[in-house]
Amino acid sequence: MTNISVIENKISSVRKYLDILEHYKNFSKDEITGDIDRKGALERYLYLVMQASIDLTEAVISYKKLRKPSTMSESFHILEEADIITPELSQQMIKMTGFRNIIAHDYENLNYDIVYDVLQNRLSNIENLLDKITLV
Numbered sequence: 064m065t066n067i068s069v070i071e072n073k074i075s076s077v078r079k080y081l082d083i084l085e086h087y088k089n090f091s092k093d094e095i096t097g098d099i100d101r102k103g104a105l106e107r108y109l110y111l112v113m114q115a116s117i118d119l120t121e122a123v124i125s126y127k128k129l130r131k132p133s134t135m136s137e138s139f140h141i142l143e144e145a146d147i148i149t150p151e152l153s154q155q156m157i158k159m160t161g162f163r164n165i166i167a168h169d170y171e172n173l174n175y176d177i178v179y180d181v182l183q184n185r186l187s188n189i190e191n192l193l194d195k196i197t198l199v
Contacts, residue, residue: 066126070196073119077193080112084186092179106166106173109181113163116156116189123147123196136160148195155188 087095087105095101120138124131129145132138136157143153162181165173 066122069122070119070126073115073122074193074196076115077112077119077189080108080115081186081189083108084112084182087182092175095179096175105182106170106178109178110163110166112186112189113159113166116192117160117163119192119196120156135163142195148192152188152191152195155185156192159185159188 084105087101087108090101095105117135117138120142121132124138124141127145127147129141132141139148139153139156139160142148143150148156159181162177162185
C-alpha cells in the first residue's frame, strides 16, 4: 500500500467515526450516562476517532519525510513545524490526545462533563485537522 493510500484510508476512518459520533450528539449527557451500552459505545468511538487522527498524522509525517515523533502528541508539533497545521490546532489536538489517553487508561474515572464537552464541542478540531491534511 502506498503512503497516499494509507493517508486516504486514515482520512476515511476518521470521517467514518466522526459520522458515527454525530448520532451521539442528539443525546443528553444523562441519556448517555444512564445507558451502559450507549456510554460504552461513545467512549469507544471517541477513542477510535482520536487514534485514527493520530495514525493519520503519523502517515502524513512519513509521506512528507518529516522527523519521527517520539510521542503521539509530538506528531502535532511536527505538523505545526511543517506549517501544515496552526499552533492553535496543534495545541487543541494535543489536548485531545491527552483525552484519548484518559479514555484508554483511566476509563473508570472519566469525567462525563469533559466527555460530553468533547462530543459536543471539540470534534471540530478533528474536522479542522482533516481540512488541513486534505490540502497537503
